[in-house]
Amino acid sequence: MRTVRFYFDVISPYVWLAWTQIHEVEARTGARFDLQPVLFAGLLQANGNKGPAEIASKRVHLLQDVARWAMTLKLRCAGPPAHPFNPLKAQRMCAALDDPNARRRLAGALIVATWENGRDLMNDAELRAIADEAGLDGAALLAAAEDPAVKERLRQNTEQALAEGVFGVPTFLVDDQIFWGNDRLGFLETYLAGGLRIDMADVEERRARPRAADRKKM
Amino acid sequence: MRTVRFYFDVISPYVWLAWTQIHEVEARTGARFDLQPVLFAGLLQANGNKGPAEIASKRVHLLQDVARWAMTLKLRCAGPPAHPFNPLKAQRMCAALDDPNARRRLAGALIVATWENGRDLMNDAELRAIADEAGLDGAALLAAAEDPAVKERLRQNTEQALAEGVFGVPTFLVDDQIFWGNDRLGFLETYLAGGLRIDMADVEERRARPRAADRKKM
Numbered sequence: 001m002r003t004v005r006f007y008f009d010v011i012s013p014y015v016w017l018a019w020t021q022i023h024e025v026e027a028r029t030g031a032r033f034d035l036q037p038v039l040f041a042g043l044l045q046a047n048g049n050k051g052p053a054e055i056a057s058k059r060v061h062l063l064q065d066v067a068r069w070a071m072t073l074k075l076r077c078a079g080p081p082a083h084p085f086n087p088l089k090a091q092r093m094c095a096a097l098d099d100p101n102a103r104r105r106l107a108g109a110l111i112v113a114t115w116e117n118g119r120d121l122m123n124d125a126e127l128r129a130i131a132d133e134a135g136l137d138g139a140a141l142l143a144a145a146e147d148p149a150v151k152e153r154l155r156q157n158t159e160q161a162l163a164e165g166v167f168g169v170p171t172f173l174v175d176d177q178i179f180w181g182n183d184r185l186g187f188l189e190t191y192l193a194g195g196l197r198i199d200m201a202d203v204e205e206r207r208a209r210p211r212a213a214d215r216k217k218m
Numbered sequence: 219m220r221t222v223r224f225y226f227d228v229i230s231p232y233v234w235l236a237w238t239q240i241h242e243v244e245a246r247t248g249a250r251f252d253l254q255p256v257l258f259a260g261l262l263q264a265n266g267n268k269g270p271a272e273i274a275s276k277r278v279h280l281l282q283d284v285a286r287w288a289m290t291l292k293l294r295c296a297g298p299p300a301h302p303f304n305p306l307k308a309q310r311m312c313a314a315l316d317d318p319n320a321r322r323r324l325a326g327a328l329i330v331a332t333w334e335n336g337r338d339l340m341n342d343a344e345l346r347a348i349a350d351e352a353g354l355d356g357a358a359l360l361a362a363a364e365d366p367a368v369k370e371r372l373r374q375n376t377e378q379a380l381a382e383g384v385f386g387v388p389t390f391l392v393d394d395q396i397f398w399g400n401d402r403l404g405f406l407e408t409y410l411a412g413g414l415r416i417d418m419a420d421v422e423e424r425r426a427r428p429r430a431a432d433r434k435k436m
Contacts, residue, residue: 041433047273054433055265057383061396063424067416068405082430122430165275178279183401187286198285206281212300212340215259215272 002031002192005173007161008107009040011087013066013079016115018170018182019108020075025185029192031174035107037094039087040169042158047167053084069182078118089145090121093131095154096144102136109134176200220249220410223391225379226325227258229305231284231297234333236388236400237326238293243403247410249392253325255312257305258387260376265385271302287400296336307363308339311349313372314362320354327352394418 006022008015022033044051052058070077090110097103113119113130120126128138144150161171165178172179172188179188190196224240226233240251262269270276288295308328315321331337331348338344346356362368379389383396390397390406397406408414 045433047268047275049268049273049276050266053429055267055385057265057380057385058267060383060421060425061385061398063421064396064416065398065402065405067421068414071414071416072405072408079424079427082428083424084429084431086431162275165278167273167275167279178282180279180283184283187283187290190290196286196289198282198289203278203281203285206297206301207278209297210300211271211302213302213304215263 002029002174004031004033004188004192005036005164006033007036007038007157007166007169007171007173008111009038009087009169010090010107010110010114010121011040011084012169013062013077013115014182015170016077016111017066017069017073017075018185019111020073021182021185025189025192029189031192033104033172034100035094035104036157036161037091037103037107037154038158038161038166038169039091039154042155043162043167043169046162049167051084076116078116080114081118081120082122085120085122087121089124089127089142092145092150092154093127093141095157096141096147096150097136105134106131106136106141220247220392222249222251222406222410223254224251225254225256225375225384225387225389225391226329227256227305227387228308228325228328228332228339229258229302230387231280231295231333232400233388234295234329235284235287235291235293236403237329238291239400239403243407243410247407249410251322251390252318253312253322254375254379255309255321255325255372256376256379256384256387257309257372260373261380261385261387264380267385269302294334296334298332299336299338300340303338303340305339307342307345307360310363310368310372311345311359313375314359314365314368315354323352324349324354324359 026032040051052062066077094103094107094110097106109130110121114121119130124142128142131138131141164173168180170182172184174191177191187196244250258269270280284295312321312325312328315324327348328339332339337348342360346360349356349359382391386398388400390402392406392409395409405414
């Protein structure tokens with residue numbers, strides 16, 4: 001079975017929008033998404049980049065855009081009570097689960113809890129309840145989130161993602177192909193079905209072309 | 219006739235991808251795109267933001283992504299000989315044209331010249347030839363690009379775009395709605411056809427929600 005690595009952080013509404021679509025992509029392609037928790041803030045930090053919620057005008061566009069996606073996909077979006085929020089404990093709880101199926105169950109439950117149902121992922125009681133409702137041991141996962149080895153695993157996941165060329169979430173990796181954004185699930189699905197074989201030597205040739213203008217260091 | 223302001227900078231391959239699609243959107247909706255030149259670098263600078271060509275991994279994704287779009291849309295993409303390049307003179311030549319039809323003709327010619335045909339928009343002889351081929355006076359436009367009033371107009375266009383919430387290119391503005399990216403032409407078209415009336419009061423309520431976590435100033 002084909003596995004697609006799905007790098008996620010519950011902080012992103014686009015991760016949620018992707019989550020709502022992957023089951024159908026799996027049904028149509030036979031591929032399986034493996035949910036890998038990372039810290040979006042860590043990806044931004046490493047690249048000296050800003051997230052969309054960190055630029056006022058980009059945040060306004062994001063809110064309009066997510067509303068359009070939700071309307072198009074007929075999704076309810078209560079949205080988190082505060083945003084950006086700190087996703088650290090939620091992401092660590094996911095990182096504590098070695099079993100891909102359990103990890104995915106928890107990730108999906110957390111994503112839907114905050115984006116669809118407006119629950120607060122910075123609240124321990126909520127985190128525990130959401131895990132319990134997903135058939136997992138919420139108390140044990142909440143405790144595991146404090147385990148130095150689990151904290152390290154989330155850091156390593158984020159480092160691995162960076163090493164693989166990931167700079168945002170959601171990102172989907174399969175073979176040597178990188179797909180960024182819920183809006184690229186169509187391209188990903190076509191690829192999984194055997195299409196969109198781009199010329200990677202040509203991509204590399206373009207990457208190696210000269211730069212004729214660079215802005216001064218910011 | 220409905221007018222959509224299309225903020226562009228020839229530096230962006232996504233501006234090119236959008237350009238190749240707007241004629242069909244116009245034919246289907248009866249709307250008209252008004253091409254407004256801005257400096258993408260100015261938008262980035264004002265927001266302390268980075269462009270996709272300024273982050274190594276994001277640039278690799280961009281190259282794969284543009285190759286996928288070109289393959290999907292059956293477009294030839296020679297691409298500029300160097301990238302990023304300095305689009306200043308090309309953008310100023312567009313800003314020199316008051317007539318929306320002439321401005322659009324030049325903009326389209328420049329966009330296609332570099333992205334489809336690989337011509338160098340930092341070369342004066344090329345800029346002049348491309349304008350001439352588009353039925354305009356290349357020599358006069360090249361001279362106009364040095365006119366302080368034209369330089370100021372491009373600055374003002376960029377300032378106006380920023381004031382309207384534009385942070386990237388291509389951006390499409392109609393009514394109080396903002397659509398960013400060639401990949402949002404579908405949403406724009408649905409909106410122009412009377413659909414996707416999102417609840418703007420709800421968007422504003424979400425915008426005003428508290429922030430629970432902010433990264434330290436970079």
